[in-house]
Amino acid sequence: MLDYQHKLTTWLVKEYDAVFVEDLDVAGMLQGEGNARNKQDAAWRQFITLLEYKSDLYGTHVVQVEARGTTKECASCGVETEKPLWVREHSCPSCGFETDRDVNAAMNVLQRGFPN
Ligand SMILES: [Zn+2]
Numbered sequence: 001m002l003d004y005q006h007k008l009t010t011w012l013v014k015e016y017d018a019v020f021v022e023d024l025d026v027a028g029m030l031q032g033e034g035n036a037r038n039k040q041d042a043a044w045r046q047f048i049t050l051l052e053y054k055s056d057l058y059g060t061h062v063v064q065v066e067a068r069g070t071t072k073e074c075a076s077c078g079v080e081t082e083k084p085l086w087v088r089e090h091s092c093p094s095c096g097f098e099t100d101r102d103v104n105a106a107m108n109v110l111q112r113g114f115p116n
Pocket residue numbers: 074075076077078079092093094095096097
């Protein structure tokens with residue numbers, strides 16, 4: 001796991017000038033939703049720590065953004081819609097924007113990373 005994270009973070013800071021990552025949902029973590037979730041959070045925390053350390057060496061910007069709502073929010077118009085986990089597509093009832101669920105979330109992370 002650590003070896004993989006080292007390779008991935010080194011590649012990221014060499015390849016890109018800026019990297020945007022979702023902040024940890026600390027509230028969710030404290031509720032203790034089970035061991036698997038906690039392990040995932042610990043891995044993500046370690047990943048961000050590595051990323052920030054290496055970004056200093058390569059002059060890459062690492063921006064942590066608020067993760068809450070990135071899945072629900074429409075990347076095009078900003079309207080939030082409830083979206084169960086099994087719904088893999090984003091289809092906005094307000095503006096009609098359609099894309100993959102994860103693509104929509106990634107676009108929101110990107111938009112939050114840039115100063116308005
Ligand atoms: Zn929309």
